[in-house]
Amino acid sequence: MVSEQIDPGTEDTSPTVRLDETVHQRVRLGVLTIANEARRVEFRFLQETMGLTAGNLSQHIRVLEEAGFVKVEKGLEGRRPRTWVVITRDGKSALRQEIAALKVLVDRFEGT
């Protein structure tokens, strides 16, 4: 009997199996991409650049923090309280993996 089943263990035809929701989600991918470009990035800057409410951005940053992909630093700039987001080594590595998976996906699309 010939099996019609596809064994996901041996055939890897899923184009998005290598994408991790923690990093792939639109807002979080944006946060990591921007944070990757500087030593640290201000919360307000992220919020304005990405057009998000503070609450929405905070939620996504919490997810990234819990995954160990960013750290949050609070302090003063002059007299003003500031919050900065810093990408971690694990965050950089996760972003690099996501980008690699996206390149495979783009190549697959362009091959069709």
Place this chain on the structure above:
Amino acid sequence: MVSEQIDPGTEDTSPTVRLDETVHQRVRLGVLTIANEARRVEFRFLQETMGLTAGNLSQHIRVLEEAGFVKVEKGLEGRRPRTWVVITRDGKSALRQEIAALKVLVDRFEGT
């Protein structure tokens, strides 16, 4: 007075603003990528390839259907009931836009 504000209308520094959640979400991006490679693709094939429950896949296909990006066809193959997913013209166009946005993102990452 120099404004520290970033105007999202004139400066486009958000790396993921062009990504549409409907298409970008991991499972749906996979479904569209696979559906784009054939005239139609069987529901069971998608489920097995992507390692999803029928319920989970159905939910994502409903989102794509409501956006007009796929159509669902039901019929028989021999005596067996089958469900196929067919990408629409709008679905192909949405996928093309997503891929273009991903390429910009990849280039931005690689430029850092």
